[in-house]
Each structure stands twice: as structure tokens, then as C-alpha cells.
Amino acid sequence: MKEIRVRFAPSPTGYLHIGGxxxxxxxxxxxxxxxxxxxLRIEDTDTERLKEDSVSxxxxxxxxxxxxxxxxxxxxGEYGPYYQSQRMELYKKEALRLVQEGKAYYxxxxxxxxxxxxxQQKKTGKNFRYSGKCSSISLEEAQKRLAQGEKAVIRFRLxxxxxxxxxxxxxxxxxxxxxxxxxxxxxxxxxxxxxNFACVVDxxxxxxxxxxxxxxxxxxxxxxxxxxxxxxYNLPEFAHLSMILAxxxxxxxxxxxxxxxxxxxxxxxxxxxxxxxxxxxxWSPGGDQELVSVEETIQNFExxxxxxxxxxxxxxxxxxxxxxxxxSENIREIVDQTLPFMVERGVITGQQATDDYGEITKIIDAxxxxxxxxxxxxxxxxxxxxEITSYQEKGVRKYFSKxxxxxxxxxxxxxxxxxxxxxxxxxxxxxRRLIDELEIKGGAIIHPTRLALTGRTVSPGLFDIxxxxxxxxxxxxxxxxxxxxx
RNA sequence: GGCCCUAUGGUCAAGUGGUCUAAGACGCCGCCCUCUCACGGCGGAAACAGGGGUUCGAGUCCCCUUAGGGCUACCA
Numbered sequence: 374m375k376e377i378r379v380r381f382a383p384s385p386t387g388y389l390h391i392g393g394x395x396x397x398x399x400x401x402x403x404x405x406x407x408x409x410x411x412x413l414r415i416e417d418t419d420t421e422r423l424k425e426d427s428v429s430x431x432x433x434x435x436x437x438x439x440x441x442x443x444x445x446x447x448x449x450g451e452y453g454p455y456y457q458s459q460r461m462e463l464y465k466k467e468a469l470r471l472v473q474e475g476k477a478y479y480x481x482x483x484x485x486x487x488x489x490x491x492x493q494q495k496k497t498g499k500n501f502r503y504s505g506k507c508s509s510i511s512l513e514e515a516q517k518r519l520a521q522g523e524k525a526v527i528r529f530r531l532x533x534x535x536x537x538x539x540x541x542x543x544x545x546x547x548x549x550x551x552x553x554x555x556x557x558x559x560x561x562x563x564x565x566x567x568x569n570f571a572c573v574v575d576x577x578x579x580x581x582x583x584x585x586x587x588x589x590x591x592x593x594x595x596x597x598x599x600x601x602x603x604x605x606y607n608l609p610e611f612a613h614l615s616m617i618l619a620x621x622x623x624x625x626x627x628x629x630x631x632x633x634x635x636x637x638x639x640x641x642x643x644x645x646x647x648x649x650x651x652x653x654x655x656w657s658p659g660g661d662q663e664l665v666s667v668e669e670t671i672q673n674f675e676x677x678x679x680x681x682x683x684x685x686x687x688x689x690x691x692x693x694x695x696x697x698x699x700x701s702e703n704i705r706e707i708v709d710q711t712l713p714f715m716v717e718r719g720v721i722t723g724q725q726a727t728d729d730y731g732e733i734t735k736i737i738d739a740x741x742x743x744x745x746x747x748x749x750x751x752x753x754x755x756x757x758x759x760e761i762t763s764y765q766e767k768g769v770r771k772y773f774s775k776x777x778x779x780x781x782x783x784x785x786x787x788x789x790x791x792x793x794x795x796x797x798x799x800x801x802x803x804x805r806r807l808i809d810e811l812e813i814k815g816g817a818i819i820h821p822t823r824l825a826l827t828g829r830t831v832s833p834g835l836f837d838i839x840x841x842x843x844x845x846x847x848x849x850x851x852x853x854x855x856x857x858x859x
Numbered sequence: 860g861g862c863c864c865u866a867u868g869g870u871c872a873a874g875u876g877g878u879c880u881a882a883g884a885c886g887c888c889g890c891c892c893u894c895u896c897a898c899g900g901c902g903g904a905a906a907c908a909g910g911g912g913u914u915c916g917a918g919u920c921c922c923c924u925u926a927g928g929g930c931u932a933c934c935a
Contacts, residue, residue: 382935383935384934384935386934386935416935418934418935419934419935421934422934422935480933484932484933487932487933495860499860499861500860500861500862500931501931502931526933544864544865547863547864548863549862549863550862553861553862553863553930553931554862554931555931557932558932558933560933561933562933563933565933567932567933567934567935568934568935569935571935572935587929588863588864588865588928588929589928589929589930589935590929590930590935591863591864591929591930592862592863592864592929592930592931593930593935595863613864615864615865615928616928616929618927618928620869620870622926622927622928623927623928624928624929650871653871653872653884654871654872655871657871657872657873659873659874660873660882660883661872661873661882661883661884662883662884663871663883663884663885680865680871680872681864681865681866682864682865682866682927682928683864683865683866683927683928683929684870684871684872685870685871686870686871687869687870687871687885687886689870689885689886690870690871690884690885690886691885692885693884693885693886694885696897696898700897700898742897742898743896743897743898744896744897745897753896768895804894814894815894816894816895817894818894819894819895820894820895822894823894823895829895829896830895830896831895831896831897832895832896833895833896833897834894834895835894835895836894
């Protein structure tokens with residue numbers, strides 16, 4: 374059987390977009406499931422739109438999501454180089470071959486001329502298609518003009534009439550009528566290959582067996598199929614993934630909030646949750662399972678079951694998933710990922726992160742069950758690291774303004790003073806005894822105490838907090854609250 | 860405008876001619892658990908875009924309309 378080889382071919386014009394991430398992910402699943410190769414190719418032929426750090430950003434995001442590639446930047450491979458800008462010889466060679474065979478020709482039309490032609494056709498209500506003005510220029514003449522320094526592009530000569538049928542694994546067969554197409558450009562005047570051409574040449578040269586990419590490329594596929602034919606290449610299998618849309622059904626853009634993997638990371642989302650979410654956006658294991666591991670997906674993934682309709686991403690569900698992973702994942706993993714956020718936000722210092730690792734782990738473990746993101750962990754555990762400087766207003770109104778709370782807290786403080794072994798159990802015992810003695814409801818003292826210890830009305834179990842805070846700090850904060858109330 | 864793709868609740872989706880008076884999840888609402896919040900449990904509101912066919916029978920097949928998206932660049 375032929376080896377399965379798939380590729381993800383981002384263009385380095387910015388961060389890794391979640392749509393791109395999902396495309397990469399599906400390619401990766403497919404490769405891993407079939408024990409094939411996942412190759413990464415950088416399509417950097419648009420010199421205008423190149424962004425400096427883009428490649429490393431994309432690689433970083435992919436790694437963070439847990440993907441690895443068998444060939445591509447950083448790892449190399451026998452089909453390299455993996456940057457299109459370094460494969461110019463090949464494109465040139467293949468383009469020239471087409472020119473020699475009469476399947477392509479030089480075109481000397483300028484951008485202005487083309488624009489004029491376009492406007493003209495628009496006026497008469499026609500679709501724009503290149504007139505083919507230069508198609509009759511003989512190769513000799515073209516070469517002469519080239520030698521004189523004239524700029525030219527190379528256009529593909531549409532070989533036939535009729536239609537092109539594209540076989541797509543997700544959409545079955547799609548037909549395109551050839552009279553929609555014109556003699557499109559395969560080599561730009563700056564010597565760079567145009568997308569459709571470079572893509573075909575590379576997919577062939579890299580022995581790609583399955584082209585799995587976004588739906589926006591479906592309409593380009595007939596051109597590519599024609600190119601495969603003209604170049605004498607074997608056709609790969611195609612699979613076009615539907616797009617991911619913004620909540621208003623428009624194309625995802627910056628104004629829709631986070632759209633890049635990096636942004637989600639910065640907002641405190643876990644890679645596992647994002648991967649899970651993206652996986653289910655367009656693919657379903659079939660049943661009612663929502664939490665799927667990467668291993669399971671590799672096992673069960675089926676291209677033919679990828680949904681055909683565009684999906685709108687919903688951060689609410691992502692957030693829910695994140696909460697799920699936050700509590701179920703190994704605590705060490707969570708701690709290691711939370712630490713940078715804590716340091717960055719000044720809750721702890723880098724030194725503390727290593728010195729108090731054990732202590733911090735306990736705190737995060739206590740807090741993680743009730744928050745949804747890593748950023749929220751930081752916020753929810755702040756009072757373990759910093760002194761209380763204010764009390765939530767709502768809490769003050771509800772608990773601190775009741776007559777006699779200060780005395781109540783004082784009694785609580787006393788009870789705690791006598792606790793030797795400051796554990797969850799012992800502190801709770803002390804408080805329960807007091808509650809019985811005073812014949813009050815637990816909440817009557819628990820709530821104000823929580824506010825005193827944390828400054829907030831929401832927290833983990835009170836006695837967990839006491840144990841974590843330790844006797845000294847508890848007593849001090851109780852005193853501080855009593856003073857505040859007075 | 861032309862061509863192409865798509866169309867099940869607000870969102871993701873199961874469903875591949877009869878078992879659909881349509882699953883599950885997120886979100887929303889109510890209740891329970893409870894020291895708060897979260898988790899968890901229970902319950903609820905909420906969908907086959909519209910119209911024609913085909914068929915004994917259609918969410919499932921075909922056509923049209925509508926809507927959304929994509930392509931239509933010397934962007935990828």
C-alpha cells in the first residue's frame with residue numbers, strides 16, 4: 374500500500390489561526406492513524422505579506438497543541454527544503470517545461486492593462502476572464518522581449534473545454550465548468566510561483582497522498598487538477614474541511630475576539646481543552662461523547678465523517694471544557710502551566726514558584742475545581758499570597774454589617790487560638806463546637822470568617838483555606854477584620 | 860454578477876427511507892446537594908429554513924426558492 378503522506382501548509386502571515394489549527398490537527402490525526410507522515414511546509418511566496426516571526430509563532434502554537442511533524446522546519450526530511458521560497462529552482466523548471474510544451478506562455482500585460490480590461494468587462498456585465506491577448510506571442514518573440522528586460526508572468530494555457538470533476542472525500546464529487554476559468558498566472562513577474570502552481574508542484578514533489586485543507590481552496594481545485602494533468606502528475610486524494618466562522622457567521626477576524634491559538638493560550642485555556650474543542654468542531658465520534666482524548670481520536674478519526682457545514686465557534690463550550698480538563702488533568706501539569714501566569718501577574722515571584730512549589734500545588738488544587746481558566750486560578754488564589762487590602766463590598770453589606778459580628782469573629786478567633794494541630798479537621802472541629810455552643814447556624818459565622826480570611830464571598834471550603842493559610846495568618850486576618858468592622 | 864459548497868434547537872452535533880411524537884453536549888431556566896461558589900444530580904424551554912416532487916412512507920433522495928459561506932488577484 375502507498376504510504377500516507379499529508380501536509381499542513383501555512384503561509385507565514387501571522388499567528389496560527391484556530392481554523393488553521395484545526396486543519397493541521399485533522400491532517401495530523403489522519404497521518405498518525407494511518408502510520409503515515411505529517412509534513413509541514415511553509416508557503417512563503419507572498420513577499421508582501423510575510424511577517425517576521427510568523428513561522429516560529431506557528432511552530433510554537435503547533436507544539437503547544439501537542440502536534441509533531443515528521444518533516445518540515447526544524448526537523449528537515451528527504452523531500453526538503455520545506456520553505457517554498459527555497460524551492461524556486463523546481464518551480465522555474467516545471468514552469469519552463471510547460472512553456473516549452475506549449476502548455477503555458479509568457480504574458481506581458483501590465484497590471485494597469487489588466488485592470489482596464491477588467492473594468493471594461495464589468496461594464497458589459499461579463500465575468501472577468503483574461504482575454505488571452507498574449508497567448509499568441511511566439512516563444513521566440515517572447516524570449517526576445519524578455520532578453521530586452523521586459524517583465525512577464527507565465528500563464529497557464531487552459532488545455533480544454535468541458536468540465537473538471539474533483540473527487541473530494543468529504544463532499545463526494547464536485548464538477549466545475551471550464552468556461553469559468555481563464556489562463557491563470559502560474560509564475561509572477563517577480564519570479565515567485567503563484568499559489569495554485571507552487572502547491573501542485575510541491576504536493577507532487579513531496580509525494581503527498583492526501584490534500585486535506587480548508588474549504589476556501591475547493592474552488593481552486595479545478596485549476597490544480599488541470600495543472601496535475603498538464604504536468605503529468607498523479608492526482609492525490611482531496612478533502613476540503615468546512616470553515617470555522619465567527620458567531621455572527623462572518624469570516625473570523627480580530628474584531629471577534631480571540632482567533633489565534635496564542636490568544637487562547639494567553640487567556641488561560643489548556644491545550645488539551647482547545648484540542649478537544651477543535652476536534653469536535655467538525656468531527657464527531659458518533660455517539661454522545663464530548664470529552665475525547667487525542668489517542669481516541671487518532672483511533673477513531675474518519676475523514677468521511679467530517680461535517681460538511683461550516684461551524685461557528687462558541688467560547689462558552691470551550692470554557693466549559695477547559696473547566697473539565699482543569700480538574701481532571703494531573704495536578705502537576707496544571708501547576709506548571711499556572712505558575713507562569715502567577716509570576717507574570719505579580720502574584721508570586723519566580724523564586725517563590727520554585728521554593729514554594731509544594732505549597733502552591735496545594736493551593737491550586739483547592740481552587741481549580743471552581744474556576745474555568747488558568748487566569749481564573751490566579752485570581753482565585755491571590756489572597757493566599759497577598760495580604761487582604763479590601764473586602765468585597767457585597768460581603769461587607771451582607772456579613773460585616775450585622776450587629777455583633779465583630780464579637781462573633783472574636784469568639785471564632787479565640788476558638789482557633791486553641792487549635793494546636795491546624796488541620797482541616799481540627800479547625801472545623803473547633804468551629805463546630807463553637808457553633809453548637811452559641812446555638813447559631815454554621816453560616817452565621819462561616820460567611821463572615823470567609824470574608825475575613827479571603828476578602829471575598831466566594832472561595833473553597835472554609836476549613837481548607839484555614840489549613841492552607843495556617844494559624845498565624847488566620848488569626849491575624851481575623852483581627853484585621855475585627856478592627857475593620859469596629 | 861458568475862461559479863462552487865452548505866442548510867437539524869442560540870451554538871456544536873447524532874441521525875445515512877420506516878424504531879424521529881428527533882439523541883447527547885454547551886448555554887439558559889427551575890429544583891436538590893451545600894458554609895459561599897463550583898462540581899454533581901434531577902427536571903424544563905428550545906430544531907429538521909420554505910415550497911414542490913419521488914415513495915406505501917422523507918430530517919434522510921431529487922428540484923426550486925431563500926439564507927450563509929467560499930472562489931472569482933502577479934494572496935494563500
